[in-house]
Amino acid sequence: MSQPVLPSTSGTAWHSLPTKEALSRIESAETGLTADEAARRLKDVGPNVIQRAKGDSAFKLLFRQINDPLIYVLLASAALAMIMGEAIDGSVVLAVVVLNTAIGFVQELRAGKAIEALAGMVPQSATVVRGGQRSVIPAADVVPGDVVVLEAGDKVPADARLISVKNLRVDESALTGESVPSDKHVDAVPEDAGVGDRKDLAFGGTLVTSGTATAVVFATGGATELGRISSMLHEATEIETPLTRSMAKVGRVLTIAIVAVALVIVGVALLRGYPPVDAMLAGISLAVAAIPEGLPAIITISLAIGVQRMARRRAVIRKLPAVETLGSTGVICSDKTGTLTRNEMTVRALWTPAGTPAGTPPAGASAQGGAGETLEVTGVGYAPVGELRRDGAPVGEAPEPVRALLRAGLLCNDARMKRDGDACGIEGDPTEGALVVAAQKLGVDVEATRREYPRIDAVPFSSELQLMATLHEAPGGERVIFMKGAPEVVLGRAAIGDAERAQVIAEVERMAAQGMRLLAVASRTQGRDAASLDEAHLAEGFELLGLEGMIDPPRPEAIDAIKACHDAGITVKMITGDHLATARAIGEQLGLVREGGRAMNGTEIARLSDEELRAAAASTNVFARVAPEHKLRLVRALQADGKVVAMTGDGVNDAPALKQANIGVAMGITGTAVSKESADVVLTDDNFASIRAAVEEGRRVYDNLVKALAFVLPTNLGEALILLVAVMTFPILGGAPLMPITAVQILWVNLVATVALSLPLAFEAMEKDVMGRPPRDPSEPILSRFVLVRTAIVAVLMTAGAIGLFLYEYFTEVRGGVVSEVAYREAQTAAVTTVVLFQIFYVLNCRSLRDSMLKIGLFSNPWIYVGIGALLALQLCFVYAPFMHTLFGSAPLSLGAWINSTLVALTILPVMSVERWWRLRKARRTAAEAQPADAGVQRVAGATAGH
Numbered sequence: 001m002s003q004p005v006l007p008s009t010s011g012t013a014w015h016s017l018p019t020k021e022a023l024s025r026i027e028s029a030e031t032g033l034t035a036d037e038a039a040r041r042l043k044d045v046g047p048n049v050i051q052r053a054k055g056d057s058a059f060k061l062l063f064r065q066i067n068d069p070l071i072y073v074l075l076a077s078a079a080l081a082m083i084m085g086e087a088i089d090g091s092v093v094l095a096v097v098v099l100n101t102a103i104g105f106v107q108e109l110r111a112g113k114a115i116e117a118l119a120g121m122v123p124q125s126a127t128v129v130r131g132g133q134r135s136v137i138p139a140a141d142v143v144p145g146d147v148v149v150l151e152a153g154d155k156v157p158a159d160a161r162l163i164s165v166k167n168l169r170v171d172e173s174a175l176t177g178e179s180v181p182s183d184k185h186v187d188a189v190p191e192d193a194g195v196g197d198r199k200d201l202a203f204g205g206t207l208v209t210s211g212t213a214t215a216v217v218f219a220t221g222g223a224t225e226l227g228r229i230s231s232m233l234h235e236a237t238e239i240e241t242p243l244t245r246s247m248a249k250v251g252r253v254l255t256i257a258i259v260a261v262a263l264v265i266v267g268v269a270l271l272r273g274y275p276p277v278d279a280m281l282a283g284i285s286l287a288v289a290a291i292p293e294g295l296p297a298i299i300t301i302s303l304a305i306g307v308q309r310m311a312r313r314r315a316v317i318r319k320l321p322a323v324e325t326l327g328s329t330g331v332i333c334s335d336k337t338g339t340l341t342r343n344e345m346t347v348r349a350l351w352t353p354a355g356t357p358a359g360t361p362p363a364g365a366s367a368q369g370g371a372g373e374t375l376e377v378t379g380v381g382y383a384p385v386g387e388l389r390r391d392g393a394p395v396g397e398a399p400e401p402v403r404a405l406l407r408a409g410l411l412c413n414d415a416r417m418k419r420d421g422d423a424c425g426i427e428g429d430p431t432e433g434a435l436v437v438a439a440q441k442l443g444v445d446v447e448a449t450r451r452e453y454p455r456i457d458a459v460p461f462s463s464e465l466q467l468m469a470t471l472h473e474a475p476g477g478e479r480v481i482f483m484k485g486a487p488e489v490v491l492g493r494a495a496i497g498d499a500e501r502a503q504v505i506a507e508v509e510r511m512a513a514q515g516m517r518l519l520a521v522a523s524r525t526q527g528r529d530a531a532s533l534d535e536a537h538l539a540e541g542f543e544l545l546g547l548e549g550m551i552d553p554p555r556p557e558a559i560d561a562i563k564a565c566h567d568a569g570i571t572v573k574m575i576t577g578d579h580l581a582t583a584r585a586i587g588e589q590l591g592l593v594r595e596g597g598r599a600m601n602g603t604e605i606a607r608l609s610d611e612e613l614r615a616a617a618a619s620t621n622v623f624a625r626v627a628p629e630h631k632l633r634l635v636r637a638l639q640a641d642g643k644v645v646a647m648t649g650d651g652v653n654d655a656p657a658l659k660q661a662n663i664g665v666a667m668g669i670t671g672t673a674v675s676k677e678s679a680d681v682v683l684t685d686d687n688f689a690s691i692r693a694a695v696e697e698g699r700r701v702y703d704n705l706v707k708a709l710a711f712v713l714p715t716n717l718g719e720a721l722i723l724l725v726a727v728m729t730f731p732i733l734g735g736a737p738l739m740p741i742t743a744v745q746i747l748w749v750n751l752v753a754t755v756a757l758s759l760p761l762a763f764e765a766m767e768k769d770v771m772g773r774p775p776r777d778p779s780e781p782i783l784s785r786f787v788l789v790r791t792a793i794v795a796v797l798m799t800a801g802a803i804g805l806f807l808y809e810y811f812t813e814v815r816g817g818v819v820s821e822v823a824y825r826e827a828q829t830a831a832v833t834t835v836v837l838f839q840i841f842y843v844l845n846c847r848s849l850r851d852s853m854l855k856i857g858l859f860s861n862p863w864i865y866v867g868i869g870a871l872l873a874l875q876l877c878f879v880y881a882p883f884m885h886t887l888f889g890s891a892p893l894s895l896g897a898w899i900n901s902t903l904v905a906l907t908i909l910p911v912m913s914v915e916r917w918w919r920l921r922k923a924r925r926t927a928a929e930a931q932p933a934d935a936g937v938q939r940v941a942g943a944t945a946g947h
Contacts, residue, residue, distance in 0.1 A: 014161045014218045015198040016191040022161040028145035028216050030163060032129035041143040048142045048158055048204075048220035050230045066101055072255075126157035129214070142220055150202060150213045158204040159224045160215035162186050167211035167462040170202055174651040174672050175225060175628075176577040178337075180345075180430060181209045183463035194602045194625045195225065195653075196577050199463070205652065211462075229628050232656035233678065242644065243324040243705070246782035247299070258290045261720070269727050269737070278737050282727050285743035288750075289719035292712050298755060302708060302762040306701035314684045315694035316668065322680035324705065325663050326698025329570060330643045330775040333635065333661070336576035336583065338670050338686045339648055340562075340590055341552040344381040345430040347438035349374055349516065349549035350388075351507050352401040353500065372503065372546075374511075375402065377438055380553040382417070382424040384440040398442045405546040406444050408521045409435035411453050412470045412482040417446065431517065434550045435484075453480070457533040465489070471526065471533040479530040483522045483542060490520035494544045507547060515585020516549035551582070554589045561692035562590055569774030570695065575623045575631055577653070583624035592621040602626040605633065613637045631657035644778050648683075648691065649675050665691055700766045702776065703849060708758045710787050711846040714794035715754055715839060719746050721799040722831070738824075740806040740831045745888055748878065753836045756871040757843040760863035764847055765856065786849075786919065797911060798838045801904040806831040809897060825891035829879055830901055833893065836875050837905035840868050845912040850920065852913070 014022055023029060033041070066075075078094040126139045129147040139157040142148065148160055156170070168184040176182070176196035185199050195203075202208075202215050204224040221227055262283040269279035306323040310316070317323055337343050353372040375395060379386020388395040388402065398406070415428030415436050426433030440446050453472040456479065461468035467485025474480050483490060487508045491501060504520075511518055522542035530537075562572050574592055576583050584599040593599065599622035608616060610633075617637040623630070631647070635657045638645045647654070647661035650671040655678040658664030666679035667686040676682050683690045722740050730738040741749075809830045813823030847864065848856045859865075878884050879893050893901075 012218070013191045014159075015189050015193060015201050017161070018188050019161065019163050019186055022218070023163070023216055026145045026216055026218055028147065030129075030147060030214070031132040032147040033143070033145050034131050038130060038141075038143050038146060041145060042141060045143060046221060047140040049140050050221060050224075050227055062101070066097070127151075127154075142217055144217055144220060146217045148215055148217060150208050150215060152208055152210050152212070154208045156202045156204050156206050156208065158217045158221075159219040160202050160217045162200050162202060162213055162215045165211065165213040165463065167460060168208065168213045169210045169463070171207040171209050172196065172203065173337075173670075174674075175203055175206060175653045176651070178577050183466075184211075184213065185463045192603055195627050196625060226652065229652055229656060232628060232632055233659055242328045242776070242778040243299075243702075243782070244321055245778075249781065250783055254291065258287050261290070261724070262287045265724060265727050272727070273732055274727075274737050281743065282723065282737065282739070285739075285746060286720050286723045288743050289723055289741075289746045290716050292716050292750065292754075295709075295712055298708050298712065298758050298762075299705060301759055302701060302705055305762045306697055309700075310681075310694050310697045313693040313697065314687065314690040315665075315697075316682045316684060317680065318676075318682060319680040322663055323698055323701050325644065326646065326681070326695050327700070327702040328644045328776045328778050329646045329663060329695055329698070330778075331571045331573060331638050332565060332646045332648070332691060332695075333573045333575050333631075333638070333657075334648045334688055334691070335650060335654065335667075336574050336578060336586060337552060338650070338667065339683075339688050340558045340574060341554050341586060342381050343552060343670070343686075345434040345517070345550050346380050346553050347377050347434050347548050347550045348553070349376060349511060349514075350402055350405060350438075350546060351375075351511070351549070352399075352405055352546035353496075353504070353544055372507070374507065377441065379441055382426055382433065382437050384417075384424065384437055386441045388442055401546065402442070403444060404523075405521055405548065406435075406439040406442060407449055407453075408482040408523055408545050409484060409519070409548055410439040410444060410446060410449055411455070411472055412468055412484045412521070431519070431550065435519070435548060438548065456531065459533055459535060459538065461485075465535070465538075467538070469533060469538050471530060471537075477528055479526040479528060481524045481526050481533065481537060481542075483524075483538065484519050487518050487520040487547065490522050490542070490544070493538060493540055494522055494542045495540065496544055500544075504544065504547070511547065511549040513581055513585075514549075514551075515582035516551050517582070519548050519550075521545045521548065551585070554586055555687065555689070557687065557689040559590055561689040562592065564692050564771055565695070566591075568695070568771040571621070573617075573621045573623065573634075575626055575634065577626060578624055580624040583622050587622035597622075599624060602630045605630045610637065610640075614640055617641070628653040628656055632660055635660045642778070644775065646691065646695075648688075649679075650686070651675060654678075665694075696766070696771055699770045699776075701762075703767050703770065704762050704764050706782070706784070706787065707761045707764065707846045707849065709782065710790045710849075711758050711761065711839075711843055712754055713783075713787065713791045714798065714842070715749065715835065717791055717795035718798035718802070718835065718838075719749065721795055722802055725799065725803055738810075739828075740803055741828060741835075742889060745828065745832050745890070748888055749832060749835055749839075752874055753839055753871055756867045756874070757839055757864075760861065760867040761843070761846060763861050763863045765860050767849065768851075789919075790915070793911065793915060794838075794842060794908065797908060798835060801838065801907065802831045802834045805834050805900060805904050808900070822891065825885075825889055826893065826897070829890045829893055830897050832890070833875060833879065833898070834901040834904050836871065837901050838908055840871065841905050841908045842912070843868070845908070845916070850916075852916070 012025060017025065075094075075097060078091075078097070082091075124139055125136050126142050127134060127136050127149040128142065129149065134149060142157045147163065148157060150156060150168070162168070162184055163186065165184050165186055169181040170184055171181045172178060178196055182196070182199065184202065187200060189198055189200055202213070203226070204220075205226045219227075222230065265286050266279050266283040269282045270276065274282065303321065303323045307317040310323065334340055351372060351374045373390070376389040376392075377386055378389060388398050413432045413435055415426050415432035417433070417436055417440065418425050418427050426436065436446060439449075452475050456471045456473060458470040459465070459468065465485070466489045467483055469481055469483040472480050472482065483493070487504070491504060496504070508518055522544050524542045526537065565572050572592060574583060574587055574590070580599055580601050584593065584597070587593045587599060588595055588597070598620050600616060600620050601623070602625045605613065605616075605623065605626065613633060614637045617634050618641055623634065626634075631649075631654065635645050635647055639662070644662045646663040646665055647657045648665040648667070649655070649658050650667035652672055652674045655674045658666060658675055658678040663681060664679035665681045665683060666675040668676070668682045668684040669686045671682065671686075681694060719741065726739050727737065732738065806827045810823050810827035813826060814820055818826075843864065844853050847853055847861065878888060878890050884890055
């Protein structure tokens with residue numbers, strides 16, 4: 001007889017099935033599985049664990065660092081130099097390669113732990129019912145069909161359909177993004193309900209905050225919601241950063257050009273009669289001259305300096321290239337709760353009906369005429385600071401109906417306020433905390449009121465009742481029941497007429513459309529002898545005291561930061577697990593959408609094709625009730641549109657999108673370990689304004705990298721041209737070629753001089769328009785026309801100056817009777833010194849891409865002068881220290897030689913002044929010509945999407 005197979009669970013919408021049908025479909029019962037059946041199913045489906053991905057081996061990581069064309073050229077040059085007996089040259093080049101490889105290897109070794117963090121969310125043990133008996137088993141042994149028992153403090157071991165619940169609330173924020181625990185029940189929900197609306201399910205890895213339940217497991221391990229996210233993490237691809245892509249292209253182009261020119265120079269040298277060894281050395285020298293050996297170190301250190309600056313602005317960078325990528329960001333997809341909002345529920349509106357509230361002392365009570373009114377409550381967060389306003393004008397002391405509403409909300413409440421110095425907070429449910437803060441804010445003495453109305457009994461909030469009620473003794477001895485809960489539930493127990501009921505419903509709909517979470521509050525006198533409270537006492541006869549509307553308010557600094565992003569051409573999109581009305585209302589307050597503007601929910605996203613989603617993602621700025629796969633699709637749709645996307649998040653549901661995004665930004669305070677491991681950046685204050693600051697720093701880093709490139713590359717090209725001109729035109733004296741500069745002297749200039757002057761550029765102040773221009777096009781080459789033109793002008797000038805001075809010094813010394821070997825070394829030293837002084841004067845021109853040194857301030861970056869001082873000290877050592885003579889073939893220079901080198905190098909200043917004037921003049925002319933057609937378009941590009 002064949003063995004029975006496990007019932008199929010895939011493709012079943014478990015949340016839409018009634019409890020009995022769910023048990024039948026999984027072939028289980030409320031008494032659970034038998035031990036034998038559980039063992040068989042465990043063998044069939046495997047353990048309830050999320051498989052961990054195997055990371056790259058150390059060897060693979062190491063190979064990735066050296067798998068670069070320029071590295072291969074350097075290694076070949078080092079090997080050839082050593083074969084030909086030039087051990088010093090070869091060793092120095094090899095040391096540069098080893099240093100750059102070590103930096104990259106250590107950086108990558110620390111990344112890639114998101115799957116391990118995800119697996120850590122699964123609990124270690126679970127309570128199950130098997131054969132009618134409870135037992136605690138390892139969570140890995142839970143199988144589909146097991147009936148699990150859940151209590152407050154438990155982590156749910158697997159995805160399960162709830163069978164019975166009592167006041168069950170589950171913190172699902174890691175999966176859905178909702179900041180408030182989800183109330184659970186056993187009733188089936190529509191098949192198209194999103195994850196956050198599946199109130200009859202409990203998901204593996206979430207936390208039970210209150211109540212108890214039993215549930216039948218329908219998915220374990222990789223089949224759970226956590227498992228699906230793990231699969232999406234595998235599918236999410238690491239996106240190459242714009243800087244990495246640009247530098248890779250530069251590397252390929254340089255490699256081809258350098259190898260080609262080096263081969264040409266070897267051929268020319270041989271044709272001109274160079275000995276083969278000298279011809280090869282000339283080719284190696286050109287390769288070493290043309291390759292910017294110090295550039296990887298400059299980029300790494302510049303990015304590291306950016307990391308330190310961003311950390312001071314509360315953005316911790318986990319992956320170094322992310323620093324520059326932030327500066328290229330064109331779209332920021334942000335979570336709502338705690339990032340754009342304060343994550344502090346705040347009462348913003350109070351509505352009270354006409355009439356005198358029941359359950360309050362008659363003395364001092366005043367009837368409120370009319371059909372009721374809505375009043376505004378100012379102030380945000382948990383600080384009890386604010387006032388009551390009617391039509392924008394302060395009300396003064398709260399009317400008695402309002403005080404009665406506040407008092408009831410305060411008494412029917414388990415939350416407490418707490419203070420830590422000047423900081424205010426709450427203990428308990430955030431919604432209840434908002435009611436306590438509102439009461440104190442508007443003049444109700446919290447502790448005195450609780451003493452005046454001592455609690456006798458209570459019916460705690462439950463997901464079935466959707467309300468909470470408490471029994472109190474009023475000051476006159478009367479017993480009063482206060483009730484708060486969902487408006488439709490409380491209205492069903494209130495003694496009001498149809499007209500008033502319609503008015504309340506209309507007010508509920510109006511306030512809900514503004515994104516508010518609403519609670520209705522009611523009361524009823526119970527008689528002096530009432531000593532207990534149960535559900536039977538809550539059926540009817542209550543007098544409605546009013547409505548309290550609350551919202552998690554936007555951060556004021558987030559509003560300013562979003563405006564700054566829009567000015568910088570960056571589109572901000574809000575992606576949240578909250579309800580559509582709430583998301584749209586917050587979006588309007590933040591300036592993301594106009595009033596009544598378009599917002600989309602996850603169900604709509606799921607129905608769109610990839611092409612339709614690209615259009616929707618470009619035109620919509622607010623997305624609500626989104627699942628992890630929706631976030632991932634949104635990021636990919638924006639990337640398919642050519643955008644560099646930054647994605648923020650704090651939950652497990654955000655991890656795949658964080659990994660897929662060009663820049664993943666995790667929350668440091670509320671973020672899960674999974675989200676932090678998937679991200680490139682972690683915010684220590686969970687504040688959107690810190691993202692804006694990080695983008696600003698990213699743009700500054702990129703500007704300073706361009707300055708460093710504009711400084712470094714002319715030196716390399718100039719050195720290569722010096723060698724090329726020498727090989728093609730210089731005479732061969734005594735069977736040896738006459739060279740203005742040797743390979744080892746080139747390395748001195750490239751590593752010591754170049755690095756000493758380019759690194760201080762990383763400390764340059766921010767350009768004035770850094771957040772007033774659109775994001776850099778990610779396809780734009782880092783070797784822009786500006787860099788190429790600068791490189792050509794400076795290289796030619798440097799070549800002419802160094803060669804001219806070399807020839808002048810050499811033949812002057814020889815004609816003066818100096819031995820040719822001494823004259824040769826002195827002339828080479830003069831040529832090296834001229835190149836170094838060229839760099840010193842040129843770096844002053846590289847401090848700003850647009851303004852002169854006088855305009856940006858002579859001393860706005862003192863590190864420039866530290867670098868110049870250090871380089872001059874090293875160059876003096878190069879010229880006069882005997883051991884340097886041995887290492888580099890240098891020789892002492894006379895004062896006259898120093899003066900000549902300085903005068904030649906100074907020619908760079910007027911030439912660069914003319915170049916800057918011409919470039920800016922041309923840019924202004926181009927901007928003026930484009931003004932009529934494009935005025936203001938770039939600036940508002942980010943602000944208008946979705947309006």
